[in-house]
Amino acid sequence: SIKVQRRKLDKSRAHFKEAVQHLPLGVSSNFRFWGEDETVFVKHGKGARLWDLDGNEYIDYRLGYGPAILGHCHPEVDAAAREGQSVGTVFALGTEKEVTVAKLIKEMMPAADLVRFSNSGTEAVMAALRLARGYTGKDNYVTFEGSYHGLFDATMWTADPEDMKDQSKDPKVIPYGQGIPQLVRNLFYQVPYNDAQRLEDVLKKHHDSIAAVLIEPILGNCCGIPSKPEFIKAVRALCTKYNVIMIVDEVKTGFRVGRGGAQALYGIEADIFTVAKAVANGYPISAIGGKEEIMRKYGKGVAHGGTYTAQAMSLAAAEKTLTILRDTDALEVIANYGKAMQEGMHKVLTKRGIPHSFTGHHSMSGLFFSAEAPTTYRNWKLSDYTFYDTMAGYLIDMGVMCEPDSREPWFISSAHDQKCLDETLQKFEEAVDLTLDE
Numbered sequence: 001s002i003k004v005q006r007r008k009l010d011k012s013r014a015h016f017k018e019a020v021q022h023l024p025l026g027v028s029s030n031f032r033f034w035g036e037d038e039t040v041f042v043k044h045g046k047g048a049r050l051w052d053l054d055g056n057e058y059i060d061y062r063l064g065y066g067p068a069i070l071g072h073c074h075p076e077v078d079a080a081a082r083e084g085q086s087v088g089t090v091f092a093l094g095t096e097k098e099v100t101v102a103k104l105i106k107e108m109m110p111a112a113d114l115v116r117f118s119n120s121g122t123e124a125v126m127a128a129l130r131l132a133r134g135y136t137g138k139d140n141y142v143t144f145e146g147s148y149h150g151l152f153d154a155t156m157w158t159a160d161p162e163d164m165k166d167q168s169k170d171p172k173v174i175p176y177g178q179g180i181p182q183l184v185r186n187l188f189y190q191v192p193y194n195d196a197q198r199l200e201d202v203l204k205k206h207h208d209s210i211a212a213v214l215i216e217p218i219l220g221n222c223c224g225i226p227s228k229p230e231f232i233k234a235v236r237a238l239c240t241k242y243n244v245i246m247i248v249d250e251v252k253t254g255f256r257v258g259r260g261g262a263q264a265l266y267g268i269e270a271d272i273f274t275v276a277k278a279v280a281n282g283y284p285i286s287a288i289g290g291k292e293e294i295m296r297k298y299g300k301g302v303a304h305g306g307t308y309t310a311q312a313m314s315l316a317a318a319e320k321t322l323t324i325l326r327d328t329d330a331l332e333v334i335a336n337y338g339k340a341m342q343e344g345m346h347k348v349l350t351k352r353g354i355p356h357s358f359t360g361h362h363s364m365s366g367l368f369f370s371a372e373a374p375t376t377y378r379n380w381k382l383s384d385y386t387f388y389d390t391m392a393g394y395l396i397d398m399g400v401m402c403e404p405d406s407r408e409p410w411f412i413s414s415a416h417d418q419k420c421l422d423e424t425l426q427k428f429e430e431a432v433d434l435t436l437d438e
């Protein structure tokens, strides 16, 4: 939680008092509730910045958990979205732009023989898992500790941090809260990240009942722990060896860590992959892509659809966003900014003798206060992140909107410029000193 509050939040606090009478916790996602006095409400965003109800200005390193890759209110994307929706929104029939955007995804992403659209990351991963099950005729699947794949019952499970003290045994796997049936636990195996041997142990024994291995190439909801290249390559090889579908969840990494997502970065090809956040700069759309034979199962018995799939506004925004990402140096600008930010932070922390490391990719990286970066959920969860939490509280208070609890990485957009960088590093230095003084 954010302990230090020096900026004025009177209007956000007053709004919270009203909001909580109409919305549980006063918000539309549990993660947006930061406490009764600390929950921030946004007035508007522009480029790399956002403003809250009290007029406080922030450099935004959350970008709605990643989508606003070109910055908030991008004029060309917004104009395209307006134009797209001017013909109507949904028709329960297909439109021409589906093909335009599918072609862009096929051109940019590996392993995309065919594409289907959905609205959110959750929906895309649900659809991918069903497709894998339908194609293989098997029900079970494998996930990795520390991953997040969306809000549905099949994936809302995590290794219990309370049960990690004894490193000689695997922690219990528990649901992310109530309302998730225990029966679902019988359908999946959860193994430690970056440990191909443990995956092979499971696949060797149980591959006859396992449809898919579901993997985030970079754990984007666990401070950005990246796959070791040899690990993700081994996952690919093991899936092939044991005849199991490899689903690569690129909801966060797709069109962010490179034009071809993490698959191109690591030189692997999924059987099925999902993309969402960066596809349309924040307009709701996601896609499932994959190998032709598997994707054709949609015409042979596997259900997929939805009232809002491939609606006109998001498709038009996706066409514009993907074209910009393909044809400009936006992704290079983003990666260079991330690199320069890490170098600046490294200087500040080294000067003060503070051990630290960075995780993830320059476009979505985690800052970790230990000389050695975590490689699994277990060593991240067992580490002391109070320094980060305190520092993040100061930073937000000063107008650098980073993730408050070190769970999510810092996201960069192409709208982050030199002025943002200088301001961020100056405030970072101040926040580190304030944290040291505590």
Ligand code: PMP
Pocket (backbone or CB within 6 Å): 065, 120, 121, 122, 123, 125, 148, 149, 150, 151, 216, 220, 221, 249, 250, 251, 252, 276
């Ligand atoms: N998969 C991954 C890797 C994600 O990061 C997320 C969202 N953080 C999801 C799936 C779910 O996406 P959505 O919130 O759009 O449903």
